[in-house]
Amino acid sequence: MRVNGEPAALIAANDRGVMYGDGLFETIRFERGNAPLWPRHMARLAHGCERLKLPVPDTALLQREALAEIGDREQAVVRITLTRGVGTRGYAQPAAVQATRIVAASPLPRLEPAMYRDGIRLYRCQTRLGDQPQLAGIKHLNRLEQVLARAEWDDPAMAEGLVCDTHGNAISATAANLFAVIDGNVVTPGVERCGVAGVMRAEVLAALPGVAARNLPLAECLAADEVFLSSSVRGILPVRAVGDARFAAPGTVARAMLQHWCELGFSMGQA
């Protein structure tokens, strides 16, 4: 792990990242030193910096630090965290922001081949995502909603949870975006009011022209022919069941997107 470029595992206890969750992060999968979605991660990070009025970091520097942290690992997940740095007490920002930059590499989480082959089951979370257009889309550090949703189940047979907004629309999984195929049309929930504009979601939208980003009422989602998740770490996860609702898994669209994921240079699970 490095903090502001130096090997370190600690940050100031009064960093605004700790005090207020005042910052952003990206979680980036690398394979053999390549991160196929890197430009999309950097674009989202820059957009988040603009939204939160944080200084935009030097992406070449971030890449050097990420590669140094990975070392000779074949596969890794790099988390880049940017905060508004150390501040005085109170919400007002320091006159001169000295951002804190944390770059850390972890092993790829265990990804069972069966997830891709047979699809996964989703837990139906009761936690709702609140509407907050000023923070929707960006990957900021205020993640208690996701923590609460993820804490609702510990059955390892459920690989993810389905989370709705307060209006009863399906929005996403706890850490992945959602796609549904309904009467041959591909739909993904809009992320203008809540949710995260996932990097792999953007990749799917670019690869599949004609996807509708719109409200997706839960009942409509559960009646879909096909449901799958997108994640920059786990790729495309076909969903075979949400509660009693069953889906073709992998369906035709998920299969094509899994193929696309592999063509980007990712492997389906561990290398």
Place this chain on the structure above:
Amino acid sequence: MRVNGEPAALIAANDRGVMYGDGLFETIRFERGNAPLWPRHMARLAHGCERLKLPVPDTALLQREALAEIGDREQAVVRITLTRGVGTRGYAQPAAVQATRIVAASPLPRLEPAMYRDGIRLYRCQTRLGDQPQLAGIKHLNRLEQVLARAEWDDPAMAEGLVCDTHGNAISATAANLFAVIDGNVVTPGVERCGVAGVMRAEVLAALPGVAARNLPLAECLAADEVFLSSSVRGILPVRAVGDARFAAPGTVARAMLQHWCELGFSMGQA
């Protein structure tokens, strides 16, 4: 500053407080070694721990650490931060949570006597607080809404900002609760959907039977006879203006509550 009981100024960069804002805090004013609102702070902290399923800390231990940090300072503000501690990557909670406890003392912020004597002006923030009943009321570490609202102005003539919810109700200041006196009735916005259930707000509610905690549409707030803020650090702040709207400052109720604040053992500003 101390971290988990030891003098320290650093915490793990992969603490869940930094990674997700996964924790709570209290900001407690001390005068001559006393914190008159201490029991209310501890009650809110315990309630927050219950809501977020965090282990409830030993309040006697927190008090010893707070006093040790204050030393011989006449007046101080102690911030206690509790996080879910270091975790592995991902929203799922570690099997055994080892909470992180940060206790830090700061000087009392500069409080001008004129604020109490003549009232303050509020900036009208455009940032809206999103509805999230699962997090409303508690003082959690996800404070980007407050950071965004506070960043809207830097005119030092504005001591605070007025923040609304997404329905157009006045909710609070960026770091204080709100009271309005309307036709002789005292009203404070409910904090079941958004906002923080302030400790000094609870003290005012206990001291003034009959206060209505309800929706307070902005227009109704701006037409009030009297408006004041409550804060556990700054006490009672009479409001004399929000934009073009003018109020009696201090009005009768604010004057009584300022009196109550002093009777609790606080001074009106610096000792």
